[in-house]
Amino acid sequence: MGQTVLPLLAATTLKASPFQMGVLTAAGTAAFLLIGLPTGVLVDRIRRRPVMLTADFARAALLFTVPLAAWVGVLTLAQLITVAFLVSVATVLFDVAYQSYLPSLVGRVQLMEGNTRLQSSLSAAEVMGPGVGGGLAQLIGAATSALTTAVSYLASGLLLLRIRTPEPRLVGHDGTRVRTQTKEGLAFVLGEKSLRAITISTALSNWAITILLSMQMLFLTRDLGLAPGAVGAVLALSGAGGLLGALTAGRCAQWIGPARAIWLIPLVVSPVALVVPIAEPGRLTVLCVLGLALRAYGTTVFNVVNVSYRQAICPDRLLGRVNATVRFITWGAMPVGGLLGGVLGGWIGVRATLWVSCSALALTPLPLLLSPLRSLREFPAIQEE
Incomplete structure (x- = not known):
């Protein structure tokens, strides 16, 4: 809902320009570039669930300020950008912690099933959230609708409190410097050839997608002429693809092999994004969907x-x-993409910017095709220490 409501608020109520939309998009992921690496050291030193709880409650408090400011008539784009950046700081902490927490909950042999279930819940939210968010924005205003995003983070924290599985005790901090430990994570990611290729491909993909996302709301509202409710419907229908992917990921990986799926799926699907800039008002909006x-x-x-x-x-x-290093590289590319999208949108126009983004996206599987993954069907043996 937040991914729909906050950009709608900027594009409609606050009348943001293409460059300002790019800045807002960049602010929402900037923390991955700024604090991503040291966050990994922190998460390896302390228990992970308390980090997730702190992040959730901080995000709820930050987002409560948006409707409050709107109600008293003092909401500005500067506040929205600041909130987006601070929320991204908490998101860095949460994301690195949850990906490191999952193996202790389900065991390494059930990682595929665990990640599939997490992705299924995320995809279901991406189907329902935009539709509800767009509808609420049209009925009660985008600023008031932002209240639901704050409530969702509060609910997330309360649900995490219900986990009863004991978290394994971490090895105590041995005095190793943060820089040394950070380098160890970098060395693992960059030294494992397949993981390095996955990380590079994902970074390029996120960079290209964020260029698209920075202009997406302007494209839908101005180029295609959609009302907030229709924007929510388009994004909800688009999210249905993610839900289908989550429901079939396990079977797809089993059918073609999990290692092979890493490169084959992007190779087949990424070029299809090129139909998005072809969309026009009316029936051709379906191409965007x-x-x-x-x-x-x-x-x-x-x-x-x-x-x-x-x-x-x-x-x-x-x-x-390792999770922080991957997030630093892959999500660190997103604020760069957001700013570039804003610059290109103001320079060559929104639709032309989408052509640049989708053309780049079609090329992102190349690092995977040049990696050892091409010769693998299954994952390598699990490494335990």
Whole structure:
């Protein structure tokens, strides 16, 4: 809902320009570039569930300020960008912690199933959230609708409190410097050839997708002339591709092999995004839905198998740093893409910017095709320490 409501608020109520939309998009992921690496060291030193709880409650508090400011008439784009950045700081902590927490909950042999279930819940939210968010924005205003996003983070924290599985005790901090431990995570990611290729491909994909996302709301509302409710419907239908991907990721990986799925699925699906810029008002809007839905399908299946691969081959003591390193590289490309999207949108126009983004997205499987994954069907043996 937040991914729909906050950009709608900026594009409609606050009348943001293409460049300002790019800045807002960049702010939402900037923390991955700024604090991603040291976050991995932190997560490897302390228990992970308390980190997730702190992140959830912080995000709820930050997002409560948006409707409050709107109600008293003082909401500005600067506040929205600031909130987006601070929420991204908490998101870095949460994401690195949850990916490192999962193996201790389900065991390494059930990682594929665990990641599939997490991705299924995420994809279901991506189907329902935009539709509800767009509808609420049209009925009660985007600013008031932002309240539901704050409530959702509060609910997430309360649900995490219900986990009763004891978290394994971490090895105590041995005095090793943060820089040294950070380098250890980097060395693992860059030294494992397949993991390095996955990380590079994902970074390029996120960079290209964020260029698209920075202009997506302007494209839907201004180029295609859609009302907030219709925007929510388009994004909900597009999210259905992600839900289908989550529901079929396990079977797809079993059918073609999990390692093979990492490169084959992006190779087949990524070029389909090229139909998005062809969309026009009216019936041809369906091309936008089709392109976004198929991209979401491929991204979801790819996420399930590539995260499972990383968790399977990484020793537990390095999980936080390895996840943080991957997030730093892959999500660190997103604020760069957001800013570039804003610059290109103001320079060559929104639709032309989408052509640049979708053309780049079609080329992102290349690092995977040049990696050892081409000769693998199954994941390598699990490494334990």
